Amino acid sequence: xxxxxxxxxxxxxxxLGLADDAxxxxxxxxxxxxALAALARLxxxxxxxxxxxxAQEVLAPLAExxxxxxxxxxxxxLRPARAWDLAAVHRLLEGGADDGPAAVRAAAAxxxxxxxxxxxxxxxVGAAPGATEYGHDGDGDGPLRPDGHLRPEWVDGGWxxxxxxxxxxxxxxxxxxxxxxxxxxxxxxxxxxxxAGSAAxxxxxxxxxxxxxxxxxxxxxxxxAAGGPPLDLEEASGVVERLVGPRPRDxxxxxxxxxxxxxxxxxxxxHRAATSGGGGAHAGGAPDLRSPxxxxxxxxxxxxxxxxxxxxxxxxxxxxxxxxxxxxALVAWRQAERFAVAHGHRWLEETVRGGRLRAAWSASDGGAxxxxxxxxxxxxxxxxxxxxRAEPGHLLVRADLGQVEPRVLAVVSEDPALARAAEExxxxxxxxxxxxxxxxxxxxxxxAAMYGQTSGAAGATLAAMERAYPVATAFLVDxxxxxAAGEDVRTAGGRRIRVPxxxxxxxxxxxxxxxxxxxxxxARGRYARNAVVQGxxxxxxxxxxxxxxxxxxxxGEGEVVLCLHDELLLSVRAEAAPDVADAVVTxxxxxxxxxxxxxxxxPVRFTADVAVVERWSQAKA
DNA sequence: GACTCTACGTA
DNA sequence: CGTACGTAGAGTCA
Numbered sequence: 001x002x003x004x005x006x007x008x009x010x011x012x013x014x015x016l017g018l019a020d021d022a023x024x025x026x027x028x029x030x031x032x033x034x035a036l037a038a039l040a041r042l043x044x045x046x047x048x049x050x051x052x053x054x055a056q057e058v059l060a061p062l063a064e065x066x067x068x069x070x071x072x073x074x075x076x077x078l079r080p081a082r083a084w085d086l087a088a089v090h091r092l093l094e095g096g097a098d099d100g101p102a103a104v105r106a107a108a109a110x111x112x113x114x115x116x117x118x119x120x121x122x123x124x125v126g127a128a129p130g131a132t133e134y135g136h137d138g139d140g141d142g143p144l145r146p147d148g149h150l151r152p153e154w155v156d157g158g159w160x161x162x163x164x165x166x167x168x169x170x171x172x173x174x175x176x177x178x179x180x181x182x183x184x185x186x187x188x189x190x191x192x193x194x195x196a197g198s199a200a201x202x203x204x205x206x207x208x209x210x211x212x213x214x215x216x217x218x219x220x221x222x223x224x225a226a227g228g229p230p231l232d233l234e235e236a237s238g239v240v241e242r243l244v245g246p247r248p249r250d251x252x253x254x255x256x257x258x259x260x261x262x263x264x265x266x267x268x269x270x271h272r273a274a275t276s277g278g279g280g281a282h283a284g285g286a287p288d289l290r291s292p293x294x295x296x297x298x299x300x301x302x303x304x305x306x307x308x309x310x311x312x313x314x315x316x317x318x319x320x321x322x323x324x325x326x327x328x329a330l331v332a333w334r335q336a337e338r339f340a341v342a343h344g345h346r347w348l349e350e351t352v353r354g355g356r357l358r359a360a361w362s363a364s365d366g367g368a369x370x371x372x373x374x375x376x377x378x379x380x381x382x383x384x385x386x387x388x389r390a391e392p393g394h395l396l397v398r399a400d401l402g403q404v405e406p407r408v409l410a411v412v413s414e415d416p417a418l419a420r421a422a423e424e425x426x427x428x429x430x431x432x433x434x435x436x437x438x439x440x441x442x443x444x445x446x447x448a449a450m451y452g453q454t455s456g457a458a459g460a461t462l463a464a465m466e467r468a469y470p471v472a473t474a475f476l477v478d479x480x481x482x483x484a485a486g487e488d489v490r491t492a493g494g495r496r497i498r499v500p501x502x503x504x505x506x507x508x509x510x511x512x513x514x515x516x517x518x519x520x521x522x523a524r525g526r527y528a529r530n531a532v533v534q535g536x537x538x539x540x541x542x543x544x545x546x547x548x549x550x551x552x553x554x555x556g557e558g559e560v561v562l563c564l565h566d567e568l569l570l571s572v573r574a575e576a577a578p579d580v581a582d583a584v585v586t587x588x589x590x591x592x593x594x595x596x597x598x599x600x601x602x603p604v605r606f607t608a609d610v611a612v613v614e615r616w617s618q619a620k621a
Numbered sequence: 622g623a624c625t626c627t628a629c630g631t632a
Numbered sequence: 633c634g635t636a637c638g639t640a641g642a643g644t645c646a
Contacts, residue, residue, distance in 0.1 A: 288642080290640095290641060290642070291641080291642055291643085292641095292642080293642080293643085294642095338640095341639085341640060341641080342638095342639060342640070365636095365637075366636060366637060367635095367636075368635085368636065368637095370636070370637070372636095372637060372638075373637095373638085374638070374639090375638085375639090376638065376639065377638090378637065378638070379637080379638065379639080447634080447635095448634070450634085450635080451634035451635050452633090452634060452635075453633080453634040453635095454633060454634085455633055455634090456633095456634095458634085459633095519633075522633070523633095526633090526634065526635070527635075527636090529634095529635085530634080530635040530636075531635080531636085533635090534635065534636065565636090565637090
C-alpha cells in the first residue's frame with residue numbers, strides 16, 4: 001500500500017474495524033487509548049487516506065482519550081494527514097442537511113433517498129428471518145439490505161458494536177467512498193445543477209481535490225473544537241467588567257445591575273427607574289427596554305414616531321442637532337446590553353476552558369458551505385479581540401485573504417478582464433479605472449453585483465459594470481436566474497446549493513400574493529447569485545487552511561486556532577513565527593493555483609496580509 | 622416546548 | 633428591494 005491509499009476505519013466498543021482494497025479486518029482494543037495507538041501506528045506506517053463516516057465520529061473520542069494531552073491544549077489524538085470524509089463529500093455532492101450514513105449511502109449508490117432507513121426506524125421486513133423477498137440474501141443480518149440501502153440496525157450503531165462487525169461496516173465505508181469518487185467524476189451524476197467553473201463541471205481531478213480539502217476541513221473542525229483560540233481569561237474579564245460591570249454574585253445583584261443600566265434611558269423617557277428585585281420589569285409603568293415593541297411605543301410617547309428601533313436609525317437621529325436625549329442613551333444602552341448578554345460574564349464562564357475559547361465547529365454549514373462556529377466565536381466583538389492572546393512561548397500568526405470574493409468571481413466566471421484586475425494587489429483600482437469612477441464607487445459596484453443589490457448608488461454603476469465585465473456579470477445573472485426559478489446551482493468546486501422551490505401562484509391571485517411571489521423569486525435569485533461566489537470562496541479558503549494545517553502538522557511548529565471565512569489565526573512556537581508567516585503566503589500560492597487549475601481554466605492571483613502578533617487585535621504589519 | 626420576530630455582532 | 637452565520641429575549645401558539 002502506498003501513501004494516500006484509502007483505509008476505512010470504524011470504531012466499536014471492543015476495538016476497531018478496518019478495510020482497504022485488499023479486504024477488511026478487526027483490531028481489538030481495550031479502550032480508546034489502545035485504539036488511538038493502533039491508528040497512530042497505521043498513520044505512521046502507511047500514511048493512508050483515512051475514510052470515515054465523519055471525522056467527528058472517529059477523531060473526537062480519540063482526542064479525549066489521548067494520554068499525552070494532560071496540561072497541554074494543542075490538538076490531541078490522531079492527527080491524520082489525509083482523509084475522505086463521507087459526510088463532507090456527501091454535503092458537497094448533494095447539499096441538504098442530512099449527512100448521516102443512511103442518506104450518504106443512498107445518495108452514493110444512486111438510490112432513492114426516500115427509501116433509506118430513517119434514524120431509529122426498525123426494518124421489520126428486512127430483518128425478519130425467512131422474509132421471502134430477501135430470501136436470496138444469504139446474509140440476513142449483514143450491513144446491507146438487498147435493495148442496497150443500509151440496514152437500520154447497523155446505522156443505529158448497535159449491530160456494528162464488535163470489532164468483527166465493525167470490520168464489515170468499514171468495508172461498507174470504503175465501498176461508499178469509491179461510489180462517491182465515481183460520482184464526483186461523472187458529469188451525468190451531477191446533471192441536476194451544472195458547476196460554476198468549467199473543469200469541475202467536466203469532471204476530472206478537480207472534483208477529487210475539492211473532496212480532499214473539504215475532508216481536511218472536517219478534520220480541522222474537530223481539532224478546532226479540541227483546541228481553538230487562546231484567550232487570556234483575566235484580560236477578558238477586565239474588558240467585560242469595564243463594559244458591563246463586575247460579575248454579579250447572585251441573581252438579585254444581576255437584577256440590580258440591569259436596573260442600573262436601564263435607569264438613564266428610563267429617566268430620559270420621563271420614567272422613574274424600575275425598583276430592583278428581578279421580574280418587576282414594568283414597575284411604575286416603565287417600558288421594558290428589551291422589548292422592541294415597548295421601546296417603539298415609549299419613543300412614540302415622547303414624540304418620536306419610528307418604523308423600527310434599529311440602532312443605525314437611532315444613531316442617525318441622535319446625531320441630528322437638538323435630538324432627543326433618549327436617543328443617545330438608548331444607543332449606548334443597546335451596546336452595553338448586547339455585550340452583557342452575548343459576551344458577558346456568563347459567556348466567559350461557559351466558553352473558556354483551559355485558556356481556550358471552546359466552540360463546536362462545522363466545516364461546511366449553511367447554504368454556501370462556509371465554516372461556522374458556535375458560542376459566538378465568529379462574532380467576537382472587537383473589544384474582546386485583545387484578549388485573544390498568544391500563550392507563553394508562542395505567537396499568533398494572523399493572515400487575511402485580500403478581496404477574496406471578487407477574485408473568486410474572476411475564477412468561477414472566467415472573466416479575463418476581472419482576472420487581469422486581480423493581478424494588482426488592489427483589485428479595485430484597475431476596476432475603477434475601467435469603470436471610470438472613484439475607487440470606493442467601483443468597490444460598491446462590484447459588491448453590489450455579487451450581492452444582487454439594485455438600489456442606491458450601487459444600482460447606477462451596475463450598467464457600467466455590465467459593460468466592463470460582461471463575462472462576470474453574465475455569470476452572476478445566470479446564477480440569479482436559476483435561483484429565481486427554484487433551480488439548484490453549484491459552486492466552483494461542485495458543491496450543490498439547494499434552492500428551495502418557488503411557490504406557484506395562480507394567475508387569478510391577488511396583487512398581494514403576486515407581490516409576495518415576486519419578492520420570493522427575487523430573494524432566491526439573490527441567494528443563488530451570492531452563494532456561488534461565497535461558497536466558492538469558502539472552498540478556496542478551506543483548501544488554503546488545509547494546506548497550512550498540513551504544513552504545521554509536518555513541522556510541529558503550531559496549530560490553526562481560528563478560521564473566520566477569509567482569515568486564519570495560528571498559534572505557533574515563538575521562534576518559528578516569522579518562518580510560518582512566510583510559509584502561509586507560500587501555502588496560499590500553492591493552494592490557490594491548485595484550486596484554480598482544479599475548478600477553471602484561468603489562473604487568478606490571490607493575496608494575503610500576514611502578521612506576527614501577540615494579540616489578535618494587533619494591526620496587520 | 623417549539624416557533625417567529627426583532628435585533629446585532631462578525632465575514 | 634445586499635448575502636451568510638449564531639445568539640438572545642420577547643412574544644405567540646399549543
